[in-house]
Amino acid sequence: MGVSAKSLKVDDTPMMQQYRGIKKEYSDSILFFRMGDFYEMFNEDAKTASGILQIALTSRNKNSNPVPMCGIPHHSANLYITKLLKAGKKVAICEQTEDPKQAKGLVKREVVRVITPGTILDDNILDPKKDQFIASVYFGKNQIGLAALDVSTGIFKVTQIDGGNALLLLADELQKLDPKEIIIPNAIKEEPRPWLPTGEVFVHSEEDWTFSFSEAYRNLVEHFRTQSLEGFGCENMEAAISSAGALIHYLRETQKSPLEHINTLTPFPIHDYMALDQCTLASLELVQSSEGSRKNSLLDLLDLCQTPMGARRIREWILKPLIDLKKIQERLGIVADFKHNPTERKNLRDLLKHIFDLERLLGRITLSACNARDLIALKTSLKVFPDLSQALKSYDSPSLHAYLENWDNLESVYNLIDQNITDDPPLGLKEGNLIKAGCNEELDRLKKITREGKNWIASLELEEKERTGIPVLKVGFNKIYGYYIEITKKHIDRVPAEYIRKQSLVNAERYISPKLKEYEEEITGAEEKIFAIEQTLFEEIRSGVSLAGPRIQGMARTISEIDALSSFAEIAHRYNYCQPEFTNDRSLVIENGRHPLIEQIDPSVRFISNDTFLDSVKQQIIIITGPNMAGKSTYLRQVALIALMAQIGSFVPADKVSLGITDRIFSRVGAQDHLLKGQSTFMVEMNETANILNNATPDSLIILDEIGRGTSTFDGISIAWAIVEFLHKADQGGGPKTLFATHYHELTDLSRVLSGVKNFNVQVKEWNDEIIFLRKIVPGGTDKSYGIQVARLAGLPKKVLDRAHEVLFNLEQSEFDEVGVPKISHSENRQNQPSSGQLGLFPEPENPLIHKIKEIDPNELTPREALEVLFELTQLLKDGLK
Numbered sequence: 027m028g029v030s031a032k033s034l035k036v037d038d039t040p041m042m043q044q045y046r047g048i049k050k051e052y053s054d055s056i057l058f059f060r061m062g063d064f065y066e067m068f069n070e071d072a073k074t075a076s077g078i079l080q081i082a083l084t085s086r087n088k089n090s091n092p093v094p095m096c097g098i099p100h101h102s103a104n105l106y107i108t109k110l111l112k113a114g115k116k117v118a119i120c121e122q123t124e125d126p127k128q129a130k131g132l133v134k135r136e137v138v139r140v141i142t143p144g145t146i147l148d149d150n151i152l153d154p155k156k157d158q159f160i161a162s163v164y165f166g167k168n169q170i171g172l173a174a175l176d177v178s179t180g181i182f183k184v185t186q187i188d189g190g191n192a193l194l195l196l197a198d199e200l201q202k203l204d205p206k207e208i209i210i211p212n213a214i215k216e217e218p219r220p221w222l223p224t225g226e227v228f229v230h231s232e233e234d235w236t237f238s239f240s241e242a243y244r245n246l247v248e249h250f251r252t253q254s255l256e257g258f259g260c261e262n263m264e265a266a267i268s269s270a271g272a273l274i275h276y277l278r279e280t281q282k283s284p285l286e287h288i289n290t291l292t293p294f295p296i297h298d299y300m301a302l303d304q305c306t307l308a309s310l311e312l313v314q315s316s317e318g319s320r321k322n323s324l325l326d327l328l329d330l331c332q333t334p335m336g337a338r339r340i341r342e343w344i345l346k347p348l349i350d351l352k353k354i355q356e357r358l359g360i361v362a363d364f365k366h367n368p369t370e371r372k373n374l375r376d377l378l379k380h381i382f383d384l385e386r387l388l389g390r391i392t393l394s395a396c397n398a399r400d401l402i403a404l405k406t407s408l409k410v411f412p413d414l415s416q417a418l419k420s421y422d423s424p425s426l427h428a429y430l431e432n433w434d435n436l437e438s439v440y441n442l443i444d445q446n447i448t449d450d451p452p453l454g455l456k457e458g459n460l461i462k463a464g465c466n467e468e469l470d471r472l473k474k475i476t477r478e479g480k481n482w483i484a485s486l487e488l489e490e491k492e493r494t495g496i497p498v499l500k501v502g503f504n505k506i507y508g509y510y511i512e513i514t515k516k517h518i519d520r521v522p523a524e525y526i527r528k529q530s531l532v533n534a535e536r537y538i539s540p541k542l543k544e545y546e547e548e549i550t551g552a553e554e555k556i557f558a559i560e561q562t563l564f565e566e567i568r569s570g571v572s573l574a575g576p577r578i579q580g581m582a583r584t585i586s587e588i589d590a591l592s593s594f595a596e597i598a599h600r601y602n603y604c605q606p607e608f609t610n611d612r613s614l615v616i617e618n619g620r621h622p623l624i625e626q627i628d629p630s631v632r633f634i635s636n637d638t639f640l641d642s643v644k645q646q647i648i649i650i651t652g653p654n655m656a657g658k659s660t661y662l663r664q665v666a667l668i669a670l671m672a673q674i675g676s677f678v679p680a681d682k683v684s685l686g687i688t689d690r691i692f693s694r695v696g697a698q699d700h701l702l703k704g705q706s707t708f709m710v711e712m713n714e715t716a717n718i719l720n721n722a723t724p725d726s727l728i729i730l731d732e733i734g735r736g737t738s739t740f741d742g743i744s745i746a747w748a749i750v751e752f753l754h755k756a757d758q759g760g761g762p763k764t765l766f767a768t769h770y771h772e773l774t775d776l777s778r779v780l781s782g783v784k785n786f787n788v789q790v791k792e793w794n795d796e797i798i799f800l801r802k803i804v805p806g807g808t809d810k811s812y813g814i815q816v817a818r819l820a821g822l823p824k825k826v827l828d829r830a831h832e833v834l835f836n837l838e839q840s841e842f843d844e845v846g847v848p849k850i851s852h853s854e855n856r857q858n859q860p861s862s863g864q865l866g867l868f869p870e871p872e873n874p875l876i877h878k879i880k881e882i883d884p885n886e887l888t889p890r891e892a893l894e895v896l897f898e899l900t901q902l903l904k905d906g907l908k
């Protein structure tokens with residue numbers, strides 16, 4: 027809804043005309059229209075914003091034709107902007123772009139920035155330990171283009187996804203990027219988006235032409251000021267270019283700045299890393315615990331970084347474990363060096379503490395959103411660079427030498443700031459005191475004038491007292507009237523003729539003299555000139571620093587990696603981790619492995635370590651049974667986490683680990699609800715399992731935790747059984763290493779028929795109908811769940827427990843009665859078996875009694891034999907009833 031025709035006629039003041047002109051261009055944003063110390067919103071914007079912000083909706087022109095409006099003070103704008111962004115709105119900031127005092131007529135106004143959920147720069151809002159991406163998705167003919175950009179740091183990357191699984195891969199990748207905002211072409215805005223990540227994300231659709239290849243390509247080369255995209259290695263990635271070009275266009279439109287810190291575009295091939303899907307990320311609690319926070323996640327554990335950049339690096343590494351052995355060894359080599367030299371490590375980490383978030387500082391500096399304190403923060407950080415490189419030289423790791431070879435102390439940047447910017451500048455840029463003395467002669471002269479003002483005033487006061495003979499004469503200043511000479515009424519008759527009265531007070535009069543007037547003009551002029559010169563100089567220094575952007579970014583990357591690796595070393599030292607050894611085979615051997623997170627939860631509980639041996643042939647699949655609470659899930663996850671940690675270059679919680687490179691880890695926990703996605707528990711479980719069966723390779727590691735439990739027992743067992751059979755490839759050259767925890771004891775029979783399947787169980791001791799958890803994984807299966815004993819531990823009423831015992835007893839009886847010895851592995855003739863409901867997959871064994879009777883041919887029997895058969899049948903019947 028716009029402004030009605032009638033109101034147009036009435037409220038056609040020049041200001042409202044100006045407002046409407048600007049609003050027209052930013053119709054999809056809430057327009058913050060600066061008026062003095064307030065941002066005002068009008069019409070529909072006012073209605074929407076007042077609702078979200080819970081502020082009063084008033085109106086302009088109350089009498090004639092009211093225009094709804096609301097306003098917020100400009101100094102607390104951030105708070106309100108955040109709220110609007112959270113509600114999925116964009117905010118266009120329209121400032122007064124000239125000094126109202128200087129303006130002839132209506133003051134000029136312009137939109138200086140559009141703030142969107144993905145382009146916030148405010149440090150109070152940004153999570154320092156996480157990249158803040160805005161993503162762009164383009165569906166090309168054969169590929170999906172995905173671009174991601176963090177405006178706060180300038181990181182800009184693209185990839186292309188193709189193949190039958192493209193949508194799933196897109197979903198996985200977006201989940202890892204966790205963007206605040208995604209832009210898509212208008213053409214697909216009505217289509218379903220099953221690939222959207224879970225969590226808060228805002229999707230904006232943009233004009234289709236911005237995604238067209240030629241337009242996108244042009245936008246990119248124009249932005250980077252290059253001839254082509256060859257230099258970035260993405261010249262031929264059409265879909266990727268479409269998404270990246272549209273994204274840069276969108277940012278230029280919203281940021282209204284040249285975005286100089288975005289100076290490179292990095293292709294990130296998604297296949298160069300260990301593949302981790304959304305489900306695995308969640309179930310291994312890699313960057314978020316099951317409660318949805320960072321606390322108690324692997325990231326939280328491994329991050330002892332001294333800088334936010336290091337923390338962001340670890341997050342990136344956890345989500346993208348390496349598969350290139352050389353790169354893994356490089357990281358491990360550095361961690362080992364750091365770990366084995368505790369004194370040097372402490373020294374190094376103490377130095378890192380002084381380094382600010384260089385990536386985000388640079389972001390603000392190049393976007394002209396910085397103040398002088400940001401430059402000082404950069405200088406403080408740069409100051410430790412030489413010491414840091416010295417500290418690194420004390421190690422003998424060849425990988426560290428690679429960092430040192432490209433080391434850049436950025437001295438010129440340091441000097442530029444050090445020589446020009448005062449050490450303790452104010453927050454604002456218009457308060458003076460930005461530039462050091464000695465940088466600019468004119469500035470120094472003007473500052474001298476203002477500095478000497480006090481003395482000058484004191485001497486004028488003295489001079490005038492003497493001249494006029496008035497003892498209580500005071501020279502002062504106030505904001506409204508400027509400089510004045512104050513004389514009490516008592517002495518009014520002695521006021522010299524050249525004094526001009528300015529203001530009357532109860533007991534005194536205030537005057538201005540020609541001499542004071544002249545001084546006033548000089549001093550106010552000086553202050554204005556000081557601010558102007560300081561701002562020009564500040565701008566020069568700022569852009570000088572921006573020019574070094576790529577060098578600063580390069581060093582920020584180096585430092586973030588060193589910080590991350592020193593954090594790994596610190597963890598390895600504190601928690602006694604070992605260096606994993608990589609082999610060229612597919613085995614995974616862990617001696618005394620521990621779960622890195624569970625072992626830290628309660629230091630008073632001793633964590634019981636366990637060994638693991640898996641390979642792709644001899645012991646390809648391990649079925650783990652054991653009572654509830656025994657530690658099955660913990661064990662499964664500890665194996666997966668150890669394999670993952672090794673490939674991000676971290677040491678691992680065990681005494682000794684050797685392993686081949688894993689290409690994918692799949693982790694599935696049965697029966698988890700995804701009601702928000704509108705799918706049933708079991709459907710989700712089966713979807714995820716299908717993904718595993720279709721994608722696992724002999725180099726993969728799979729952990730299945732009670733898969734199949736989301737349906738009836740027999741269906742569940744049957745599916746679980748068939749899944750294991752499918753995964754078992756020990757006899758076909760090798761299959762994915764698999765750990766399967768289950769309460770279906772029937773599955774332990776699989777080891778009889780499949781050579782690569784082995785049974786293990788978690789030991790418990792029974793004592794007086796109670797169980798003691800030993801937490802040791804030992805070979806062999808179990809056939810008891812101890813569910814009722816565990817329920818007792820949980821405090822279920824005794825009546826319920828007693829009854830449960832009775833029911834269990836009955837169930838066990840009937841199990842023997844009906845089914846006899848379960849021989850569910852007999853499957854050759856299953857097509858020929860008559861199906862009987864749930865039991866269809868299991869050949870029902872024939873009753874031995876009937877079997878015996880069928881064998882009898884009465885014509886062949888002697889009377890004595892007939893009597894024997896009769897005895898035998900009676901016995902069989904009795905046995906069956908036992």
Ligand SMILES: Nc1ncnc2c1ncn2[C@@H]1O[C@H](COP(=O)(O)OP(=O)(O)OP(=O)(O)O)[C@@H](O)[C@H]1O
Binds near residue numbers: 635
């Ligand atoms: N090796 C261990 N050492 C010490 N405590 C352990 C160990 N493993 C597990 N625990 C403790 O036991 C608890 C239960 O473990 P877990 O959830 O792995 O059992 P589970 O066998 O999967 O049970 P359920 O069958 O009910 O899923 C854990 O939360 C942890 O506190």
Ligand SMILES: [Mg+2]
Binds near residue numbers: 658660731
């Ligand atoms: Mg469990």
